[in-house]
Amino acid sequence: MAHVAYRFESLKKWTIGTFKNSRQQLLEHMGKTDKTVDEVFEKECEDLKELHRRYGCLASAARDFTKILTQLSQAEKNLAESLQHLSVKEVAIKSQCTTTSESMLRIANHAAALDNCLRYFQSAVETLYSKTIVDTLETIYATEAARIEFDVCRHDQATASPTAIHVANEKASVQRDKYERLKDDVRVKLRLLEENRISVMAKQLERLQTALAAYFSGNAELLAVAIEELRSLNVPNSSLIL
Template structure:
């Protein structure tokens, strides 16, 4: 759409150079179309930043949390297997003390790994919830501002919204409580 409008703006400008009787109308329409093209490009940039933030949230942050959960589940299985083997060895009267000690050590290591990953999952889920709310709130607000400015023709507010997107990605809190890690 922007390319068509840009082409039409250029065509009207070229006509204004050749036709003196409609020169002012062609120039006025050409300038209006150039402004629309510029604002369309700004809105496109705002949309790109908005989608990039959503993509980061969905494809990186959430995926990282899911990987940690899968690792936690795997650690739980490994811990359960080691614990079952340890109980089996302890039930055998002829099992050597070194075999029991080795199984006990493996069981403790797997238990520690499981507990560590359990804490990691808790922290990541809490951070994911906080970030999801903060990111979505800020990005939706900025995108709404950009859309409103675009459709009202307010180029300065639109430029400001795009600048906010690009300068910090909406990182400032705007009254949102700090993360539990920041407290």
């Protein structure tokens, strides 16, 4: 019986808390209540959200380009194979068919090598987008939720009766400490994320530029080196929790 009563009381507190938080958000949206504001911190958070969106666009574009390059490589191989088959029947132009087929096959192999390079680049970008940056964003969202809870407690504190003011003060103090602690966590993660992100992308872009130069110059050896360099790069950490 005591266990049932405890669960009922916990559910009651959760329901009231959820209602108050939702009401606070609605009133803020309507401009009918004040909220705790840290303009510098909030701008840093919004900047990261926008950066995350742009990395998402980059990851999507890299996926699309990789698909097209894969199709191009296969089409070039098909053309090379068709020319080789034709040379068996067209004896008069056999040498031309064979030479062109071999050229197309080399081009196809170069495209396949560049495709491999792009896949390593794509993997690094998608890890940054879907894991590394998201880890910091989740802490930001937790901070935003803590800020709302603090403001709810702050408003409860302002309207508390003399007999309830002590409890209201304690709750507001606890929520304020939680909010400030999460803000500190976000600041640390933002700094580490920037260092990690810039380091990873600088290396990836440098190797990709080498691969592109090798592809357009037809340098198979340099393409092979670029693939190995991209393969050897460390995958960016998905979590920056200290």
